[in-house]
Amino acid sequence: QVQLVESGGGLVQAGDSLRLSCAASGGTFSRHAMGWFRQAPGKERVFVAAISWSGGSTQYLDSVNGRFTISRDNAKSTVYLQMNSLKPEDTAVYYCAAKQTRGFSTYYTRGLDYDYWGQGTQVTVSS
Numbered sequence: 489q490v491q492l493v494e495s496g497g498g499l500v501q502a503g504d505s506l507r508l509s510c511a512a513s514g515g516t517f518s519r520h521a522m523g524w525f526r527q528a529p530g531k532e533r534v535f536v537a538a539i540s541w542s543g544g545s546t547q548y549l550d551s552v553n554g555r556f557t558i559s560r561d562n563a564k565s566t567v568y569l570q571m572n573s574l575k576p577e578d579t580a581v582y583y584c585a586a587k588q589t590r591g592f593s594t595y596y597t598r599g600l601d602y603d604y605w606g607q608g609t610q611v612t613v614s615s
Contacts, residue, residue: 490515490586490604497582497609500574504613508569510584510606517565521587521595523602524558524569526580526611533583537569538595545593552578574613581608 496508510522521540527533537558538547546558557570567584585602596602 490517490520492584492586492604492606494582494584494606494609497611499612499614502575502613502615504574505570505572506574506611508571508582508584508609508611510567510569512565512567512586515586515588518562519588519590521589521591522558522560522567523585523587523596524567524582525585525599526578526582527608528580533599535597535599536582538597539567540591540593540595541589542592545595547595547597571611574611576613576615579611579613581610583608 491514492512494510518541523538524536525533526536536549539558543560555573560567584606586604587596587602
C-alpha cells in the first residue's frame with residue numbers, strides 16, 4: 489500500500505516554469521516505477537512522463553519532450569516533474585502514479601499499468 493500526494497501546481501504565464509512534487513509513503517519507494525499523467529477538462533487522462541526505480545530510464549509524451557524533466561530522490565521518497573516553457577495546452581490536473589516492479593530499468597506509459605494514484609494538482613497556464 490502506497491499513498492501519493494502531489495504538490496507544486498499553480499497559475500503561471502506561458503513560458504514560465506513549475507516544479508511538481510509527489511511524496512510517497514507506505515511502501516518501498518525505490519522498488520516502484522513512477523509516472524506523471526494529466527487530465528484536461530472533457531478529456532481522458534493521458535501519459536506525460538515516466539521513470540524507472542533506478543532513475544536511469546525515462547520516457548515522455550512527445551509534446552512535452554525537451555520541456556519537461558522527470559526525476560526522483562529515493563532517499564526522500566519523492567518524484568518530481570520539472571516543467572519549463574509552459575504552454576496553455578499544458579493546462580490540466582496532474583497526477584502522479586506508482587507501479588511496483590522488479591525491473592531495474594522498467595518504466596510504464598499506460599495508466600492501467602499503475603497500482604497507486606495521487607489526488608492531483610492543478611496546473612493552469614495563461615496566454
